[in-house]
Amino acid sequence: MSARIYLADDEANIRQLLESFLVREGYEVSTFETGDQLLLAFMENPADVVVLDVMMPGSDGFAIAQEIRKRSQVPLILLTARDSDQDYLDGFKAGIDDYFTKPFSPLKLVLRIKAILQRLEYEHQDESAKKMEFADLALKPNDRVLVSRGNQLPLTNTEYDVLRVLMAEAGQAVSRERLLREIWGYESNVETRATDDTIKRLRKKLRQIESQVSIETVWGYGFKLCQKQA
Structure with missing residues (x-):
């Protein structure tokens, strides 16, 4: 069974680009325009990795990350257009695992997700x-x-x-x-x-x-x- 990736970003071109890269790697991908939509979906059916933009309509990425972290230790990756120390600190306080500043390489994001999933799979199989x-x-x-x-x-x-x-x-x-x-x-x-x-x-x-x-x-x-x- 392929890993499930949830991605929330209010920019349709970013959602489509990242989805195409991830699907090409064999992952099951669900995209959302807002973090609130992603959170509702996660509560119904958790994902294996969550990718969140910071600035979105409704709750921002920090708030969604905090809500997810209350329920799960799922890997969280944050995307942001602002390369500020405060954003970086706020993200890690919210419990994220990694942080990408826009513009970023979709390939590097895919490689990061692959590394996370491979490590978790190895640890799960290592009896x-x-x-x-x-x-x-x-x-x-x-x-x-x-x-x-x-x-x-x-x-x-x-x-x-x-x-x-x-x-x-x-x-x-x-x-x-x-x-x-x-x-x-x-x-x-x-x-x-x-x-x-x-x-x-x-x-x-x-x-x-x-x-x-x-x-x-x-x-x-x-x-x-x-x-x-x-």
Whole structure:
């Protein structure tokens, strides 16, 4: 069964262009002129990936992302015509997984969606996947949640996957390039803040639960998961 993609954008030419690219890859695609229409459809029949424009009639993309995130950890990708830091922060606060600024390459968006779906499929099929642990943290692959001292902490799909890679290499530096390749599906060193912003959100969540674990920056290279000194 092919993956189901929901796409909301008030520009008909963008909907048609992205739909043609995605259908060509074998995906089942439903397009919507507003985020409110998409949300109603999602509540009836959830999708595997959701792509949202920011500025639409009715509720904007941020509001729709927040409503979807209350119900599901489905991968969310945001599209915006404004390349502002505030939009970027608002999007990740709403729980999105990635962010594309218009104009963007439809091919890059398709590659991102393919990388997301391939990773989720691999993890679902990997019956040998077991709970990963480091210090006071544990990742539960079946539920895709973080557990610390008996308390569950919700993570977005991207946050979960970044933390999974860092935990697999705990104490060792992991490069930004590797994270971009394995999590976001980028094959080259593209200009994106996705990795750093995801790390910032993970650090904030670890502070909220007063974890013994910290994510250190390895300047000019990447990041490393470490246990705080007593």
